[in-house]
Amino acid sequence: MRVDKEAQIIDDIMEKIISKSIKPGEKLPSENRLSQDYDVPRMTARKALTTLEDRGYIYSKQGTGRFLKDASRPIQLHLTGKTSFTEKMKQAGYHLTTENMYCEPIAYDQKIYGILQANEAETVFNIGRLRYIDEEPIAIHQSFVREAKFLDIATEGQGILSMFAYYRSQGYTSFTSNQSYLSTSFPTSDEQKLLSCSSMVPLIVVESECVDVPSQDVLEYTKILYRSDKFKYDITMK
Structure with missing residues (x-):
């Protein structure tokens, strides 16, 4: 069965967010690192991170990387x-x-x-x-x-x-x-x-x-x- 690597990257990062393995303010792996770890083109890693950003979980700092947002009180x-x-x-x-x-x-x-x-x-x-x-x-x-x-x-x-x-x-x-x-x-x-x-x-x-x-x-x-x-x-x- 073909594995959707983009979805897998998203799911793996979400699991770390939910389990608090990644802390608010912590930097996420770069596109290059994710593309190497998951053996995918850099564009696939970028799409996964963009999806997480669109969903409001992470944010970007130009020239620095992407970071986990602080959890707001519901x-x-x-x-x-x-x-x-x-x-x-x-x-x-x-x-x-x-x-x-x-x-x-x-x-x-x-x-x-x-x-x-x-x-x-x-x-x-x-x-x-x-x-x-x-x-x-x-x-x-x-x-x-x-x-x-x-x-x-x-x-x-x-x-x-x-x-x-x-x-x-x-x-x-x-x-x-x-x-x-x-x-x-x-x-x-x-x-x-x-x-x-x-x-x-x-x-x-x-x-x-x-x-x-x-x-x-x-x-x-x-x-x-x-x-x-x-x-x-x-x-x-x-």
Whole structure:
């Protein structure tokens, strides 16, 4: 059976990373050394190291070599529950900051309009926020709301950092979600720039809706993109 030497190099280095045989900051073997050890062309060794770099495990210093990155502490995130992302992060003691990127109307989308129970003639706004933990971008939050439900959202939406806080200012105090969906995707070029990640870092996509408990009205449809390499996900039902 033909052995994929590139995959073998990657697997062997990953095994050393996991077993801590290679320490953070330690220099990895050079392309020349790997090509000799595995009896492969230098290009094969280079591709293996580039893949590890794209996945976020190692980094390059020009003229010096490649080194193992420091292991960052995973951010624990409970994906269920009735507490906002802002409140979850503050309760966990993380230094969270939020940037409001835009508040703009969207083109008609059957799925989003259906969830919001909006007709085609209505205007739905998308409020996008970029979340930072310790000044590092870790998530993109998109909230879709009906203008008919929040008449001043076109102007007020430009300053919203927490949707739950905004809803409370509008008289809503109790929230729930009837359905939540979890999937994965790879970041687009725009998402890579916003989240400072490579195309090889998967994103965890969480889609849900925010429902006002007393009236059971759907207040928003939410789509959140999390950097998968920055979180430890808690899916325990509480």
